[in-house]
Amino acid sequence: MTSTFQQNTGTAGQAADTAKSLRNLYLLRATFSIIWVILVTVVAKNSPGLASVLLIIYPAWDVVGTFLDIRANGGTTSKTPQYVNAAISAVTTIAVALALQKGVPEALIVFGAWAILSGLIQLINGLVRRKLLSGQWPMIISGGQSVLAGTSFIILAHDPTKGIASLAGYAAFGAFYYLLAAYRLGKTGNQVTVPN
Secondary structure, X not given: OHHHHHHHHHHHHHHHHHHHHHHHHHHHHHHHHHXXXXXXXXXXXXXXXXXXXXXXXXXXXXXXXXXXXXXXXXXXXXXHHHHHHHHHHHHHHHHHHHHXXXXXXXXXXXXXXXXXXXXXXHHHHHHHHOOOOOOOHHHHHHHHHHHHHXXXXXXXXXXXXOOHHHHHHHHHHHHHHHHHHHHHHHHHHHHOOOOO
């Protein structure tokens, strides 16, 4: 009985620590996205070179964010989806840089494919984590929306009215979902209880 209580206490404590770590990470990722959206909105039309750099930075930051997520999330779940996501984002960073040599439409197609793949991984991670932590619905919805957004980027890539600035809405929604998930995880961290 005592060992079961200690195990449950340890599990609850670990869940609270994971919730707090993920909350801090989600706040950091939301902040990055908000700054990125502001920069893209302000400079995309007037400075194509800087806009291109921002387009390359976005998936590169996802690599960093994914490794921070792996560190923040204790040993409770498989890290394979996150490692796959980091690899996809690293390849995307290189692919976007290469695609920009041909033009913005090609870069948008690469970005769209990445949004679809990373959205699927985020969706799966949210569903898996939901078994251990509440507050994952924003990440699940965000993953699904990322898949839809990526599809639209690919379909509309050659539309002359679309450019790098069209990605600002995608990143803004990402920031919103990270803030919402951080808020819900803050409540989770405060409400974790030991099962009877």
